[in-house]
Amino acid sequence: MESHFSRVFFFLLTISFTIMVDSHHTEAIEYTVGDSDRWSTGINYLEWSQKYNFTVGDILVFKYVLSQHNVYQVTETTFRSCDMTSGIISIHLSGNDRIELKEPTKYWFICTTKGHCKGGMRFGITVAESNHGEEEAPPSDYTTSTSSGDSSQ
Numbered sequence: 001m002e003s004h005f006s007r008v009f010f011f012l013l014t015i016s017f018t019i020m021v022d023s024h025h026t027e028a029i030e031y032t033v034g035d036s037d038r039w040s041t042g043i044n045y046l047e048w049s050q051k052y053n054f055t056v057g058d059i060l061v062f063k064y065v066l067s068q069h070n071v072y073q074v075t076e077t078t079f080r081s082c083d084m085t086s087g088i089i090s091i092h093l094s095g096n097d098r099i100e101l102k103e104p105t106k107y108w109f110i111c112t113t114k115g116h117c118k119g120g121m122r123f124g125i126t127v128a129e130s131n132h133g134e135e136e137a138p139p140s141d142y143t144t145s146t147s148s149g150d151s152s153q
């Protein structure tokens with residue numbers, strides 16, 4: 001009797017632990033910048049950046065040929081001007097850079113190889129707070145008047 005109880009208890013414990021691990025796993029998403037095109041010239045990164053909703057904890061992976069490109073996280077001003085003499089937040093040069101999006105803010109990235117920033121190797125994203133708190137208000141225009149009378153009880 002006693003051992004049966006402890007076995008059930010252990011079973012439930014295992015299940016809840018598995019659920020915890022699973023829900024944690026689904027939180028952080030890894031995005032390869034440019035998807036299969038990677039980080040290169042001739043790609044529309046504005047379009048790419050608008051495909052996803054980024055959340056705190058997600059990771060951007062920049063894959064490119066080492067020394068042909070680079071990744072500078074910059075201010076919005078530097079993103080717009082492509083003038084990299086100022087406004088640099090961080091520099092990544094490895095060819096396989098993983099950047100964790102730690103803050104719910106705007107991130108701006110450019111490549112500083114000559115001509116590449118102006119040529120389109122730049123984008124900005126807005127990173128949202130993680131959904132734990134359910135801060136978003138439900139849609140205000142939520143009405144239930146879908147049918148027009150006939151099928152009402």
Ligand SMILES: [Cu+2]
Nearest residue numbers: 069111113116
């Ligand atoms: Cu480049």
